[in-house]
Amino acid sequence: MARLSASILTSDDLFRARLSEMLRMGSVRVSVIDDRLARASAGSDVAIVDGRRDPAEAMTTIERLRAASPTSAIFAVAAEASPDLILQSMRAGANEFFVWPLQEPAFNEAIGRAASRVQSTPGTRAQAYVLMFLGAKGGVGTTTLAVNCAVDLRRHSGRSTVIVDLKPGIGEVGLFLGVRSRYSLLDALDNVPRLDAEFLRELVAKHKSGVDILSGSDQFDRPGVNDGPAVEEVIRLLSAQYDFVIIDAGTQLTAFNTAPLYAADAICLVANPDVASIRNSQRVLERIRQLGPSPDRIRLLLNRAAEPYPIPPAQIEAALGHPIHQHFPSDYRTVAMAINSGVPLTLAGNSDMAVQLERLTRAFLPSATEPDTSGAPRRSSSVLGFDRLASLW
Ligand SMILES: Nc1ncnc2c1ncn2[C@@H]1O[C@H](COP(=O)(O)OP(=O)(O)OP(=O)(O)O)[C@@H](O)[C@H]1O
Ligand SMILES: [Mg+2]
Structure with a gap:
């Protein structure tokens, strides 16, 4: 299923929060x-327009959005289902009409329809395969x-x-890749309104494997809670530019890194x-x-796993109610x-660790793993076979 971008056009924070939650779940x-970020709703796949307080203004907004983007799905939300208002919103260019409070099944069906439309549109923009690493x-x-997986995926x-x-x-x-960057993620977060492909190319550092790096912040309090919308937008923009986006999210699950x-x-x-790790994993x-993402997207990776295990794997799986996807040996020296x-493990010899990393990354590759030597423009997701890959998990 296609991944969508959605903008919520409202001045009511509660409306925005409720809609965001429904979209996430x-x-x-x-x-x-976040439509408060300047480049906002331009070109989003779905635009949700709050017309509860001022229907006339909402109609103008819908007309403007429709003129700017003939293909996006526009949802109008009204306080009541007056036939006149439904007709007006359809004439203005809305695809769907909802009455507040929204009924989740009908809303989810409309999102499903929007996703099917995006997927079946010829020339649909490419979407990266996004991998998040969370400690x-x-x-x-x-x-x-994370770094070794990135290098291996590229390789x-x-x-x-x-x-x-x-x-x-x-x-x-x-540091792990032996690359010093001039710019960092913060430069991207602070310039979201003018971020485009060219600007992003300037911000990333290059590793000799061909992996680009958007380096970490050098400020202790950033990214912070206020950076959530910008982080989401940066990931969305990177997803449109790259085939694989690997994210080292550290250990926290706070507002900025739930994106x-x-x-x-x-x-x-x-x-x-170990006990601390397993207790934290449970949490x-x-x-x-x-927060919403389906558990079948989670891969539990047990690192530094060596016999004798402090806690046996079967006990870990039982405690977590989640299977261990893969074990990695404990090999501090390597x-x-x-x-x-600064040389990634998989480029530094045939250790057991390298073998396990290769196994991990191969599972994220499309079934045909031949390198892309065609030089052809970027593919649609179905050409890479990601849809099929996803259904295997
Ligand atoms: N499989 C392994 N066997 C032995 N040592 C390992 C293994 N994996 C990582 N290490 C070591 O553990 C330490 C921490 O690794 P790393 O920095 O990747 O962890 P992290 O979870 O990203 O830490 P942080 O929370 O600081 O971001 C490093 O010294 C690294 O060499
Ligand atoms: Mg780390």
Whole structure:
């Protein structure tokens, strides 16, 4: 199913919050664009217009949106279902009409219709495969797995790949790859209104494997709670530019880094086989369930897993109510050498760790893993076979 972008046009924060929640909890993945960010609703797949207080103004907004974007789905929301208003909104260009409060089944069906339309539109813009790495707690190996996965995906697919360091404070993604960046994620977050493909190209640093890096912040309090909408927009823009977007989200699930949860095709939850890690994993899994993304997108990765296990894997799975997707050995020497030299594990020899990383990344690749040597323009998602891949999980 296509991933949608949606803008909510209202001056009522409660309306915005309720709509955002409904969009997040549905089965279609939706990036919610904050219309207070200047570039906002331009070109979003779905625009939801609040016409409860001022229907006449809402009709003008719908007409403007329709003129600007003939293909987006426009939903009008009104205080009452007057036949006159329904007719007016359809004439202005709305595709759907709802009465407040919204009925979830009807709303979700309309979102499903919008997603099917986007998917079947010829020349639909490409969508990246988005992978989020989230640590159950600090130091479990989230960055190690994220950077190596990014390098391996690029190596095996030949596709454009970017890794984003979303950890607040001083992120280590650039360091692990031995790359010093001039710009950071904060430059992207602070310039969302003028971010475009060219600007993004300026902000990323290049690793010799071909992976682009949007380096981490160097401020301890950023990204912070106020950066949520900008983070969501940056991920959406990167998804339109790259084939793979890998996100090192650190360990927190706060307002600014829940955005990748909604965009991610797979959420890799990294844990160690110890009590603290497993207890935190329980909480993180519960929090993800509350926030909406379906648990079948979560891949539990057990890092530094070596016999004898402090807690047996079967017991971990029972405690979490979630299967372990993959184990990674404990091999401090190999991992530390790779980090210290800035050479990714998979490029630094045939360790067991490298073998497991390769296994992980192959599962995220389309079934045909031949490199993309065609030089052809970027593909639609179905050409890469991501839809089929998703259905395998
Ligand atoms: N499989 C492994 N075997 C041995 N050591 C490992 C393994 N994976 C990671 N490490 C080591 O664990 C330490 C932490 O790794 P890393 O920085 O990737 O964790 P993190 O979860 O991203 O930490 P942070 O919470 O600080 O962001 C590093 O010293 C790394 O070398
Ligand atoms: Mg880290």
